[in-house]
Amino acid sequence: MARTTCLIVTVIGCFAVAVWAARDGKPETQKVFFKGNLHTHSLWSDGDDFPEMIADWYKSHDYDFLALTEHNVMATGEKWVDAASNKTREEAVTKCTKRFGADWLEKRTVKDRPQVRLKTLAQVREKLDTPGKFLLVAGEEITHKFGRLPVHMNAINLGSTIKPADGGSVAETITVNARQVAEQKIKSGREIITFLNHPNFGWGVNADDMTTAEELKFFEVYNGHPGTNQNGDKDRPGCERLWDLVVTRRIKANRRAPLLGLATDDAHNYHINSIKSPTPGRGWVMVRATSLEPEALMQAMASGDFYASTGVTLENLNYAKKVLGLRIKAEPEVTYTTTFHATLKDAGPDGIGLVVSTVKGSDVAYEFKGNELYVRAKVTSTKKHPNPSFADEVECAWTQPMRP
Numbered sequence: 001m002a003r004t005t006c007l008i009v010t011v012i013g014c015f016a017v018a019v020w021a022a023r024d025g026k027p028e029t030q031k032v033f034f035k036g037n038l039h040t041h042s043l044w045s046d047g048d049d050f051p052e053m054i055a056d057w058y059k060s061h062d063y064d065f066l067a068l069t070e071h072n073v074m075a076t077g078e079k080w081v082d083a084a085s086n087k088t089r090e091e092a093v094t095k096c097t098k099r100f101g102a103d104w105l106e107k108r109t110v111k112d113r114p115q116v117r118l119k120t121l122a123q124v125r126e127k128l129d130t131p132g133k134f135l136l137v138a139g140e141e142i143t144h145k146f147g148r149l150p151v152h153m154n155a156i157n158l159g160s161t162i163k164p165a166d167g168g169s170v171a172e173t174i175t176v177n178a179r180q181v182a183e184q185k186i187k188s189g190r191e192i193i194t195f196l197n198h199p200n201f202g203w204g205v206n207a208d209d210m211t212t213a214e215e216l217k218f219f220e221v222y223n224g225h226p227g228t229n230q231n232g233d234k235d236r237p238g239c240e241r242l243w244d245l246v247v248t249r250r251i252k253a254n255r256r257a258p259l260l261g262l263a264t265d266d267a268h269n270y271h272i273n274s275i276k277s278p279t280p281g282r283g284w285v286m287v288r289a290t291s292l293e294p295e296a297l298m299q300a301m302a303s304g305d306f307y308a309s310t311g312v313t314l315e316n317l318n319y320a321k322k323v324l325g326l327r328i329k330a331e332p333e334v335t336y337t338t339t340f341h342a343t344l345k346d347a348g349p350d351g352i353g354l355v356v357s358t359v360k361g362s363d364v365a366y367e368f369k370g371n372e373l374y375v376r377a378k379v380t381s382t383k384k385h386p387n388p389s390f391a392d393e394v395e396c397a398w399t400q401p402m403r404p
Contacts, residue, residue, distance in 0.1 A: 030290070031288045031289055031290055031300070031305070032288065032289070033286045033287065033288050033314075034064040034065060034286070034287050034288075034289055034292055034297065035062065035063050035064050035065075035284055035285075035286055036063060036064055036065035036066060036067070036137075036284060036285055036287060036297070037058060037063060037066050037067070037264060037265050037267070037280070037283075037284050037285075038066075038067045038069065038137075038139065038154060038156055038195075038262065038264055038285065039067070039069050039141070039154055039197065039220070039223070039264035039265055039266045039267070040054060040058075040066060040067060040068050040069055040265060040266075040267050040280070041068075041069065041070060041071070041141075041266075041267065041268045042054050042068055042070065042075070042118075043081050043092075043118055044068070044070040044073060044075045044079065044118060045070035045071040045072075045073060045141075046071060046268060047070075047267070047268045047269075047270070048088050048089070048092060048268065048269055048270060048271060049092050049095075049096075049270040049271065050092060050096045050105075050118065050119065051068055051075055051118065051119055051121070051124050052096070052100065052119050052123075052124045052127060052128065053092070053095060053096050053099065053270065054066075054068070054267070054270060054280070055068075055124055055128045055136055056099065056128060057270065057280055058134075058280065059128055059130075059134045061280075061281060063134070063284070064133070064134060064135065064292055065134070065135040065136070065137055065292065065297060066134075066135075066136055066137065067136075067137040067138070067139035067154070067156050068121065068124075068136070068138075068139060069139040069140055069141040069154050069156075070140065070141060071141050071143040072140065072141070072142065072143050072161070072163070072164060073140070073161060074121065074138060074139075074140055074158065074160070074161050075118070075119075075120050075121040075124070076120055076121065076122075077120070078117065079117070079118045080108070080110075080115045080116065080117050080118070081115060081116060081118060082113055082114070082115060083107065083113075083114040083115055083116045084113070084114050088271055091271055092270075092271065093105065093116060095271075100127075105117070121136065121138060124136060131292075132291075132292055133292070134292075135292050135293070135294070135297075137156055137157055137294050137297070138156075138157060138158050138159070138294075139154060139155060139156045139157070139158060140154070140155050140158055140161055140162060141153070141154050141197065142154070142155060142162050142164050142177050142180075142181075143164065144164035144165075144166075144173060144177065145173075145204070146167060146169060146170045146172075146173045146204075148202075149170055149202065149203070149204040149205070150201055150202040150204040151170055151173045151174060151177075151204055151205060152196075152197040152198065152201065152204075153174065153177055153178065153194055153195065153196055153197060154194065154195050154197055154264075155181045155192060155193075155194045156192065156193050156194075156195075156298065157190055157191060157192045157193070157294045157295075157297075157298050158181070158184065158190075158192060159184060159188045159190055160184065162177065162180050162181060162184065163180075164177060165177055165180055169209075170204065170205055170206075170209040171208075171209040171210075171212035171213040172213075174196060174205070174209065174210075174213035174215070174216055175213050175214070175215050175216075177194075178194050178213070178215035178216060179215060181194045182194075182215065190294075190295070190298075191294070191295045191298035191299050191302065192298060193217070193218060193298050193301050193302060194215075194216075194217070194218065195217070195218030195219055195220065195262055196210065196213075196216055196218070196219040196220065197219075197220050197223065197264075197266070198220055198223040198225065198228035198229075198230075198239075198266065199219060199220075199239060199242060200228055200229035200230065200232060200236065200238070200239060200242075201223075201225075201227070201228040201229065203229065203236060206236075206242075207237070207242050207245040207246050207249070210242065210246045210259065211245075211246050211249040211250060211253075214255065216259065217257060217259070217260060217302075218259070218260045218261070218262055218301070219239075219242075219243070219259055219260075219261060219262070220239065220261070220262050220263070220264055220266075221239050221240055221243050221261030221262065221263065221308055221398055222239065222261075222262075222263035222264070222282075222283045222308055222310060222396075222398070223239070223263075223264055223266050223283070224263075224264065224265045224266055224267070224278065224279075224282030224283045224310075224389045225265075225266040225268070225278040225389065226275060226276055226277070226278065226389045226390065227278070228266070230389065230390060231390060240353075240378075240398075241353065243259060243261055243353075243376075243401075244341060244343065244352050244353025245352055245353070246259050247259050247343070247373075247374055247376075247401050248343040248347075248352045248353070248373060248374075251343075251373045251374060251403070252373070258374060258400075258401040258403065259401070260301075260304055260306075260400050260401075261308050261398055261400065262285050262306075262308050263282075263283030263284055263285060263308035263309055263310055263398070264283050264284070264285075265278070265279075265280050265281065265282050265283055265284070266278050267279055267280040267281075267282075273387065275388055275389065275390070275391070278389075279387060281386075281387050282310060282385070282387055282388075282389055283308065283309070283310045284308075284309055284310075285301070285306050285307070285308055285309070286306060286307050286308075286309055286313070286314065287300050287301055287305070287306040288300055288305045288306060288317070289305070304400045306400070307397055307398060307399050307400065308397065308398040309395075309396070309397040309398075310385060310393070310395050310396050310397070311381065311383065311385060311386075311394075311395025311396070311397075312328060312329075312336070312379045312381050312395050312396055312397035313328070313329040313397075314326055314327065314328055314329065314379075314397060314399075315327040315328065315329045317399060318365075319402050322367065322368040322404055323365055323366065323367050323368070324340065324365065324366045324368075324375055324376075324377055324399065324402050325364070325365035325366075326338060326363075326364050326365070326377055326379065326399065327362065327363050328361075328362040328363070328364070328379060328397075329362075330362040331381075331383065334381050334382055334383045335360065335381065335382045336360065336361065336362055336379055336380070336381050336382075337358060337359070337360050337379070337380050337381075338358070338359045338360075338364045338377055338378070338379045338380075339355045339357070339358050339377070339378050339380070340355065340356050340357040340358075340359075340366040340375055340376070340377050341353045341354065341355055341356070341375065341376050341377070341378065342354060342356045342372040342373070342374060342375045342376075343372070343373045343374065344356075344371050344372055344373065345371050345372070345373055346371070347373075356372070356375070364377075368404040370404065372404055373403070374401040374402060374403050374404075375401070375402050375404075376398065376399055376400065376401040376402065377398070377399040378396060378397070378398050378399075379396060379397040379398075380394060380396050381394055381395045381396065382394065383395045
C-alpha cells in the first residue's frame, strides 16, 4: 500500500502535541499511516471462509494489517470442520484449494463425512505475513452478555485467550473483562487494546453503560455488520450520537480520557456481496505508527493517533496549537464536507455534539474558541460506498475527539 510521510501527533492525556516529520532522511520518529481491520471472523468461529483466504483478501486489497477476532477463541491448536456441510462450505474448500494448491488443506474422513483442518494463526502468518507490508495481529472477540443484553469486546494483540467474566450490570461486565485484558497486558508486557463492539447490537449497551465503564477507552463508532443498528432508530441514538453523549459526560465528570472511535468490518461472509450480509471492506482504521509491528500499532492507537474511515483518506491530521486541521486526499469529481462537532461548556442536553462549523474542500481546519469541551471532525464525501451496509451510505472518516 502506498504511504505518505505525515504529521506526527503524540497525545498526552487529553492534549496533543504535533511535530512535523522530515520528508527526507527518514528520522527515527517518522510515522506513516497503516490501514487495518480489527474485527474479522473465520471458520474458527462463525465466519464462512478459511483464515488464510480472509487474510489473503485483505492483503490483496491494500490493507497493511488484520486481526482475526473469533468469538471466545484464538486460532491455536487443532480444529477440524466439515468440508461439505453446505454449498458455501464446498465453495470455500474449492477456492482455497485453487488459491493455495491441492496439498495445502489437510483432509480426513470421519463417519463418511469429509473434513478439513483449519490453519492456525501461526501457520497463516508464516504463509502471508510480509515484513513492512502485511501483518496479522492476534485477537479475540470476548463475547458475553448481561441477562439478555449482548456485551461484546475485542482485545487486540493478545497472547492467550480471555474467558468472559460475569458482571453485575452491563457496565460492570465491560469493566471486569477490560480488567482481565489489562492484567494480561501487565503480566505479558504486551501492548494490548480493548474496544467495545457494536453497542447497539441487540440494544445491549447504552450511553450510561459506556460512561460508567471507566476502563472503556475505545469503541466502534462504525461497524460494517448490517445487523448492528449502526444508525439507531426513532427512539435510540446511533453510534455517532452515543459517542458525543459519552465523551461529554466523561469530560464533565473530570475524567481525563475521552472515548476513541474505530471503524471495523465485523466480516463474516466472504462468498456473497450483499447489503444484507457482513462482508469485508466496509470500515477500517488508519493508524499512524513508526512501523508495521503489533507493539507500534497498539501504542499509536493507545495514544489516539489514528482515525476511522469507510473510504475517505486523510493525507494529514494535525492536532496542534488549539487547531484541528485535516488534509483530505481528494478524488476526482468527489466533494468533501467536513463537519466539526463539539459540546460547549455551557451546553444543555440539546447542545451535545452540535455542528459548530461546516467546511467544504480538501484542506480544512477548526480553531478553538475556548468554550468547547472537545471537538471532533467528520468528513462526508459524495462518493457512494462501493459495499454499503445500509441504504444510501457514502464514504466518511472520523477523527478522535480533541480537547482544547
